[in-house]
Amino acid sequence: MKVEEVLTNKFYNRNPELVAQELLGKLVVRKLNKTILVGKIVETEAYLSSGDSAAHNFKGQTNRNKSLYKDAGHLYVHKMRQWFLLDIVTEGLNVPSSVLIRAVEPIDGVEKMKKNRKTEDVFNLASGPSKFCQAFGIDLGLDGLNIMSQDSELFLLNNKNLSLEEIDISGRIGISKAKDIPLRFWIKDSKYSSR
């Protein structure tokens, strides 16, 4: 079996639209004590470094969004009501762009995910940004984490890029501003996407 490469700064340090698109099909690995959870990314959204009224950087840096200003390849985890959301920071230091992971297809550690989500339905384990965080045990403790090494509690593995025919694009969802910019990407026909 081929040993897959861990995605590093070279991959993440590019514009978020491109990274969001190329993240589709990549594998998320989460180490939780002795359990390893793996999921295939099926849906993402890009948030831009400037001029994006839906992005958390729009009004500048605050204590809450400071991880967005880290170098590419770190996590920005934030709380939305009682739920958590996970972004991967893209582009360089102090360029606050990111990609939101909106949904993954469960691959390994499915039993643990079912327990975390309190459901047996595999299509409901990680088919939403906060469902994914719940299933994968992601909370504010991972905010700011460097994910560019397999020693990290969370990292991504490379996989071949999907062709354009395999991807669908739309406006971002769940936001009130800048809804119409086509920055949401998902694997066409995936049963594991958020809708």
Add this chain to the structure above:
DNA sequence: CACCAGATCCTCT
């Protein structure tokens, strides 16, 4: 200090 919007989810219709 009080207020309130917000990158959600779940349970009904």
Add this chain to the structure above:
DNA sequence: GAGGATCTGGTGG
């Protein structure tokens, strides 16, 4: 597809 549950940082009085 609408409405309620439920949290909290950021902002302004």
